[in-house]
Amino acid sequence: MxxxxxxxxxxxxxxxxxxxxxxxxxxxxxxxxAAARTKPYVGSVMREPxxxxxxxxxxxxxxxxxxxxxxxxxxxxxxxxxxxVCNP
Numbered sequence: 001m002x003x004x005x006x007x008x009x010x011x012x013x014x015x016x017x018x019x020x021x022x023x024x025x026x027x028x029x030x031x032x033x034a035a036a037r038t039k040p041y042v043g044s045v046m047r048e049p050x051x052x053x054x055x056x057x058x059x060x061x062x063x064x065x066x067x068x069x070x071x072x073x074x075x076x077x078x079x080x081x082x083x084x085v086c087n088p
Contacts, residue, residue: 039068041075041088050075055086 042058043050044065051058053068069075072088082088 039070041069041072043067043069043075043078043080048079048081049083050080050088051083052086052088055083055088057083057085 038053040053041050042053042061044061045067046065049057050069050072067078069078072082075088
């Protein structure tokens with residue numbers, strides 16, 4: 001009986017620690033995304049175009065791939081071209 005209780009307690013501790021680690025990762029990603037989304041222009045590390053931060057395509061960029069720019073010139077200097085939809 002004691003062995004079963006110990007196994008259950010250990011399993012709960014493991015589950016709680018895994019949840020805490022994932023919460024910390026999500027909050028860090030959210031902070032990074034918020035910082036990039038405050039820039040007027042954004043792009044993806046995976047693609048060439050840059051967008052206005054309000055563009056429907058900009059909102060689909062995954063947080064891990066998000067890059068922010070303060071000016072159009074910065075984006076162009078980084079080798080990007082304007083989005084054909086939002087035309088920044």
